[in-house]
Amino acid sequence: MGFIREILAIAGLAFQIGAICLFWGHLRSGVPTHFGLGGTADSFGARSSLIVLPVIATLLYGLLTAVSFFPRTFNFPVAVTDENRDRLERTGIALLGWLKAELTWVLAYISWTSIRVGLEVSTGLGWAFLPVMLGVVGATVCIAVVQMCRVG
DSSP: OHHHHHHHHHHHHHHHHHHHHHHGGGOOSEEEEEEOTTSBEEEEEEGGGGGHHHHHHHHHHHHHHHHTTOGGGOOOSSOOOTTTHHHHHHHHHHHHHHHHHHHHHHHHHHHHHHHHHHTTSOOBSOTTHHHHHHHHHHHHHHHHHHHHHHHO
């Protein structure tokens, strides 16, 4: 399953970079630099601002990957014992992997939407983006915490 999470995360990075490279020459001068709570683009800047999102995604990917190599430093919601350490660490590493994939695709969606707004075929992320994104990430964290509590 870890392999699938890594492939998903890397695919999100590749999608962002590929989409920006593919549509760079077709973008008008202003692309969204901010979206309001309703998902509508409300601030615009140079198309070079699109580069920020894949850079952030790549740094986030690298940071979460590096942190996953040190599961003994994780804080868990239950006491760690010799009996439950391996399962807790596996669950913690899986949580980081899912968050890495989810957040990479969140940033990929924002990049894609920014490109679409720049091409004047969209007005924003849509009203459902924020609640869906928070719901998915929140559910991922809750599921992992429940799994950890069951192990403890």
